[in-house]
Amino acid sequence: MKHITLLYPEGHCNLGTVACIVGTVEIFSRANAYWTQQGNKQKYQLTVAGIRPKTEYIHNLVALKTDAFITDIAKTDLIIIPSATPGDETSESQLMYDWISRQYKIGAEIASMCSGAFILASTGIMDGRSCSTHWSYADAFKENYPKVNLHSDRLITDEKGVYTNGGAYSFLNLVIYLVEKYYDRQTAIFCSKVFQIELDRSSQSAFAIFTGQKHHGDTMVQQAQAYIENNINEKISVEALSSKFAIGRRNFDRRFIKATGNTPIEYTQRVKIESAKKALESTRKTVNEVMFEVGYSDLKAFREVFRKITGLSPLEYKNKYNKEAFTE
Template sequence: MKHITLLYPEGHCNLGTVACIIGTVEILTRASAYWTEQGNKPKYELVVAGIRPKKDYIHNLVALKLDALISDIAKTDLIIIPSAIPGDETSESRLMFDWIRQQYNRGAEIASMCSGAFILASTGIMDGRSCSTHWSYANAFKANYPKVNLHSDQLITDEKGIYTNGGAYSFLNLVIYLIEKYYDRQTAIYCSKVFQIELDRSSQSAFVIFTGQKHHGDMMVQKAQTYIENNINEKISVEALSSKFAIGRRNFDRRFIKATGNTPLEYAQRVKIESAKKALESTRKTINEVMFEVGYSDVKAFREVFRKITGLSPLEYKNKYNKESFIQY
């Protein structure tokens, strides 16, 4: 029988951490029961393990009783890191990082949920590898771990035995994904039906709320960002924008990318599409009306940029998020 360790990251826990742990235990327990009911032998032993036995109450609401301490686990086959609060390293967190590295070097696979990617990246294992995390943490993650290839639009990444997933309760999709990997497709389908979790979701792009990176200290870039945001209905030329701030195009691009993580064109597109999303969510405006309001005149171009950023067409997005789109007249 193989071994799964569900990590309890002391000092980095919030209610999201607890939700990940409880949800994972419940679904994996059901998967194991279904597997044995089909006449198969048990495959995995699951334990919740932490650094120390002390119980910490999260939000004065709930505390978890550990099954084991990581120091007592000599070898595990899969480590699952739940959502966790990013923060400074402590002596305890360094012990956790060291243990994860040791287990990985001994052949363990690793899965991180949501902001648990910060713990995984802190081990150094992810340098040069693909990773996802909650879209709201993307800028902070890139700043702290520039060597990691972050794909915050992806719901799940899978690279050489390391799995990561996007934000919040999308950890449920990762659990189903792991069940298919560690059991089979039929067990994954069964659990998806029992817990009503959508199978085979691949993107979290439609959930992203773009706000832009503003905490960078480059006043010229901040002024350019403000100009873009205040002139959504204009077709903005990057050449004209760089001239407006008396800076060469190449240097303007370089500073903008360094400050925001986006090219000026990408930033303008994201600002425009975020405004279009809000209009599609909350008004009765047609797709064309929204398109013109955010500075596009070509339907095909607007549709392509919208799908690239959200993973959906404008019409699909409106049907998904605008309640009035379902009203029959």
């Protein structure tokens, strides 16, 4: 029988941590039960392991009792890191990082959920690899772990025995994904039906809210960002924008990318599409009306950019998020 360790990272916990742990335990328990009911021997044992012998109440509401401590586990086959609070370093943090790294070196696979990617990245394992985390943590993650290839549009990444997940309650999609990996497709389908979790979701783009990286300290770029955001209905060329701030195009591009992580064109597109999303969510305006409001005149181009950023067409997005949506 193989072993799964579900980490309880005390000192880094929030209510999302508890939700990830409880949901994972329940789904894997049901997967185990289904597997054995089909005449198979139990395949995996799951242990919830903490990093210190201390009761920690989350929001004065709930605390979990672990099955073991990570120092008691000499070898495991899969480590699952739940959602966790980024940046709250404790005296036990390095112990946790070292244990994860050691287990990975001797053959363990690792899966992180949501902001648990910060714990995973702190081990150094993810340098040069693909990773996902909640879209709202993307800027902070890039700043703290520049060597990691972050793909905040992806719901799940799977690379060389390391799995990461976008965020929030989409951890359930990662658990179903792991059930298929560790049991089989039929068990994953069964669990998806029992818990009513959609199979094979691949993107979190439709859920992202673009706010733009503003904490970079480059005043010129901040002014350019403000100009773009205050003139959404205009067609803004990068040449005109760089000229407005009396700086050469190449230098303007370089500074903008360094500060925001986006090219000026990408940033302009994301600002315009974020405005379009809000209009489609909350008004009865047609796709054409919204398109013109955010400075596009070519419907095909608007649709292509909208789908690239959200994963949906403008009409699909409207029908999904606007209760008063109507067919155009």
